[in-house]
Amino acid sequence: MRSFAVRGLTRRHRSGDTVVLANDHIDLDVPAGEVFGILGPNGAGKTTLVRQLMGLLRPDEGSIELFGHDVVARPDLPARLVAYLGQSDLALAELPVATAVETTGRMRGLSKTAARAERDAVLDELELVGVAGRPLGRLSGGQRRLACVATALVGSRPVLVLDEPTTGLDTRSRRAVWAALRRRCDDAGVTVVLITHNVLEAETVLDRVAVLDAGRVIACDTPGRLKALVDADVRLELAWREEPPAADPTVCWLGEGATRSGRRWTVRMSPERAREALALLTTGPAFAALDDFSLATPSLEDVYLSLGGTSRDLERM
Numbered sequence: 610m611r612s613f614a615v616r617g618l619t620r621r622h623r624s625g626d627t628v629v630l631a632n633d634h635i636d637l638d639v640p641a642g643e644v645f646g647i648l649g650p651n652g653a654g655k656t657t658l659v660r661q662l663m664g665l666l667r668p669d670e671g672s673i674e675l676f677g678h679d680v681v682a683r684p685d686l687p688a689r690l691v692a693y694l695g696q697s698d699l700a701l702a703e704l705p706v707a708t709a710v711e712t713t714g715r716m717r718g719l720s721k722t723a724a725r726a727e728r729d730a731v732l733d734e735l736e737l738v739g740v741a742g743r744p745l746g747r748l749s750g751g752q753r754r755l756a757c758v759a760t761a762l763v764g765s766r767p768v769l770v771l772d773e774p775t776t777g778l779d780t781r782s783r784r785a786v787w788a789a790l791r792r793r794c795d796d797a798g799v800t801v802v803l804i805t806h807n808v809l810e811a812e813t814v815l816d817r818v819a820v821l822d823a824g825r826v827i828a829c830d831t832p833g834r835l836k837a838l839v840d841a842d843v844r845l846e847l848a849w850r851e852e853p854p855a856a857d858p859t860v861c862w863l864g865e866g867a868t869r870s871g872r873r874w875t876v877r878m879s880p881e882r883a884r885e886a887l888a889l890l891t892t893g894p895a896f897a898a899l900d901d902f903s904l905a906t907p908s909l910e911d912v913y914l915s916l917g918g919t920s921r922d923l924e925r926m
């Protein structure tokens with residue numbers, strides 16, 4: 610059974626004379642009970658996509674089904690079946706955390722007793738007990754985001770759609786969120802659609818991932834299978850302290866294949882070539898200009914780049 614089935618989804622944003630093709634004929638199937646991710650850099654069209662999934666934005670073309678129901682014809686439907694965490698979370702700012710969670714549970718049909726029990730369980734699960742009595746608007750950004758995740762988790766909705774839920778969270782809280790999502794998926798068959806521009810998050814928590822770039826899905830598979838596309842290579846990272854000598858043949862060779870972000874170069878190549886490059890660099894004239902270097906096994910970022918992704922905005926940690 611599929612939670613979402615998306616076909617040919619296309620949406621343009623118009624502002625003044627400018628038209629942005631934010632989603633360009635997107636096809637997606639999200640099976641029920643999966644942690645499904647949408648990974649892409651800033652501006653790739655992730656939020657535009659999920660706002661359409663939620664019936665909050667009308668597609669220009671294409672169709673969306675939620676458990677077989679037409680979302681375009683029934684845009685009210687997602688709000689009944691899906692817990693949605695958007696990017697902005699100001700709606701509940703005045704309420705204390707515990708009240709916000711309990712009230713959301715009640716709005717999702719829980720009895721008073723059940724809402725209180727779920728409230729206590731989820732605050733404990735996300736380690737929010739210490740701030741339970743404080744209004745969301747007076748928490749730190751990370752604590753507030755975590756409290757909003759708690760409101761998404763309460764009430765046992767069969768589908769969770771979370772737009773960058775872990776932005777601003779520290780590592781411990783981030784891991785608590787990942788574990789909470791995984792638990793709901795494994796124990797209760799909940800479907801999770803998680804938007805992220807963080808490669809580590811995608812690799813750690815997702816069953817399958819659609820890689821979005823400039824409004825198009827450029828790949829969709831398990832993180833493991835996607836990484837296998839590039840696993841014959843390693844990634845050589847170079848950080849230059851100053852402009853490297855352009856005439857140096859090793860610098861020329863590496864420069865041709867490098868993706869550059871200021872003085873940081875990233876080059877994908879076979880392990881043998883990387884060893885050769887490092888030997889030449891560390892014994893040649895370019896060494897004086899080099900600040901730091903590292904070798905790493907490929908990540909989903911390398912998959913994204915190898916499939917033609919152009920942005921350098923994906924986050925690694």
Ligand SMILES: Nc1ncnc2c1ncn2[C@@H]1O[C@H](COP(=O)(O)OP(=O)(O)OP(=O)(O)O)[C@@H](O)[C@H]1O
Pocket residue numbers: 622623624629630631649650651652653654655656657658806
């Ligand atoms: N209301 C709007 N009016 C005009 N252009 C828009 C509007 N909303 C989004 N866009 C443009 O559409 C494209 C996709 O935006 P979207 O917010 O869907 O990307 P995103 O992948 O969610 O980015 P981010 O990771 O930064 O949130 C971008 O080029 C953006 O500038």
